[in-house]
Amino acid sequence: MSKINVNLPTGAAMPALGFGTWQATDEELESALNNALECGYRHIDTALVYENEAVIGKVLKQWLDSGRLKREDLFVVTKLPPSGNHPCLVRKFFTQSLDALQLEYLDLYLIHTPFAFKYVEGNLHPTNEDGEFLVDINTDHIAIWREMEKLQDEGLAKAIGLSNFNERQIKRICDNARVKPSNLQVELHVYFQQRPLVEFCKQRNITITAYSPLGSRGITSFMKKLGFDRDFPDLLSNPVILEIAKKYGKSAGQILLRHIVQRGIAAIPKSTNQERMKQNIDIFDFELSPEDITKVDNLDLGEDGRVCDFAFFKGLNKHPEFPF
Ligand code: A2P
Numbered sequence: 001m002s003k004i005n006v007n008l009p010t011g012a013a014m015p016a017l018g019f020g021t022w023q024a025t026d027e028e029l030e031s032a033l034n035n036a037l038e039c040g041y042r043h044i045d046t047a048l049v050y051e052n053e054a055v056i057g058k059v060l061k062q063w064l065d066s067g068r069l070k071r072e073d074l075f076v077v078t079k080l081p082p083s084g085n086h087p088c089l090v091r092k093f094f095t096q097s098l099d100a101l102q103l104e105y106l107d108l109y110l111i112h113t114p115f116a117f118k119y120v121e122g123n124l125h126p127t128n129e130d131g132e133f134l135v136d137i138n139t140d141h142i143a144i145w146r147e148m149e150k151l152q153d154e155g156l157a158k159a160i161g162l163s164n165f166n167e168r169q170i171k172r173i174c175d176n177a178r179v180k181p182s183n184l185q186v187e188l189h190v191y192f193q194q195r196p197l198v199e200f201c202k203q204r205n206i207t208i209t210a211y212s213p214l215g216s217r218g219i220t221s222f223m224k225k226l227g228f229d230r231d232f233p234d235l236l237s238n239p240v241i242l243e244i245a246k247k248y249g250k251s252a253g254q255i256l257l258r259h260i261v262q263r264g265i266a267a268i269p270k271s272t273n274q275e276r277m278k279q280n281i282d283i284f285d286f287e288l289s290p291e292d293i294t295k296v297d298n299l300d301l302g303e304d305g306r307v308c309d310f311a312f313f314k315g316l317n318k319h320p321e322f323p324f
Helices: 026-039 053-065 087-101 141-153 167-176 195-203 217-225 239-248 252-262 274-281 290-297
Strands: 005-007 013-015 043-045 075-080 108-111 160-163 183-187 207-211
Touching: 005 207, 013 075, 026 053, 026 274, 053 087, 075 087, 087 141, 108 141, 108 183, 141 160, 141 167, 160 167, 167 195, 183 195, 195 207, 239 252, 239 290, 252 274, 252 290
Parallel strands: 043 075, 075 108, 108 160, 160 183, 183 207
Antiparallel strands: 005 013
C-alpha cells in the first residue's frame, strides 16, 4: 500500500504523515532530519517560534543541491509567530522564515495562533516583570488574513491556513476571505479526536493536520519542565491501543497514527529517535478494520482530552481571541 496524501483545495498533495520538529534541538535536528529524509519523510513541519528553521534550511539545501531531492518532492510548512499577528509584520516574518529555510516558496504558511503578542524587536515571547505575556488585544484576523492572501497570490506560499483557531474564528475568516484557508493545524489525537471541529472544516473544504498525534507527549514533557503538575494520560500505554497493536503486529504509536490518517487527517509526530521516526512513517501497509476503528473512536474524551490549552503562557487567557 503506498503512502497517502491529503489533498488541499489548491490541488497540492500534502503527505499525510509529516515530520514534526517542535522541541528538537539544533544538534539533534540536523541528524534527525537527515534520517527522516532517508526514511522517506517529505512533509516537514516547523514554525518560526521553534527557532530551528535555519538548521532545517541547511539540511534541505544539502539535499536539494546534491540532487537527492527536488523542491517539488518536498512539502514544507512553517508558521507566523504570535508576535507577528499584525498586518504590517506578516511579510517581514514570512521572509525571515523563507530566508532561514533557504527556500523560494513555502508549501503551506499558517497563522500559528489566533492571539497576538506585542511586537518587541528580538523577543518572540515578551513578558512583563510578573512573567505575564505582553498581549496585543487589537488583533484583527481579517487584516492579517489579507496579508496572507497576498503571499499566496504571489506564489510565495502555495497555500495558507490557520493553527489553533476555533470554529468562530475560522468561520469569520472564511466569511471574509478571498482566498480560503487550505488547512487547520490543531492538537488532535485519540483522546482528543476533535470530531465537531473536523466536521466543521470538512464542510468548508479545509484540510486538517494533527499536532501532538501521539497524545501530546511533547507538550507533556514541556509543561512538566515548566512546573505544571498535571496528570497527563499516556496514550501509548492504553490497553485498547496495546491490544490492537498486538493484533496487527504494530506498535502503539503506529496504531495511533494510522487511526488519524485513516480519517483523512495528516499527522506530524515529532521524533529525533531513528527507530521511532521509522516506525511512525511505516503505517501504510495495513488498515484498521471498521471494528477496530470503532474501538479507538470510543477512546475519545472530547474537550477533556485537550492537553495544549496554552496555560503555560501566563496571562494569555486575557486576550479577546484566546481560542479555548
Ligand atoms: P523521541 O523524539 O525521543 O522519539 P507528540 O508529537 O505527540 O508530542 O510526541 C512527540 C514525543 O513522543 C517526543 O517526545 C518523541 O520522543 C515521542 N515519540 C515519537 N514517536 C514515538 C513513538 N512511536 N513511540 C513512543 N514515543 C514516541
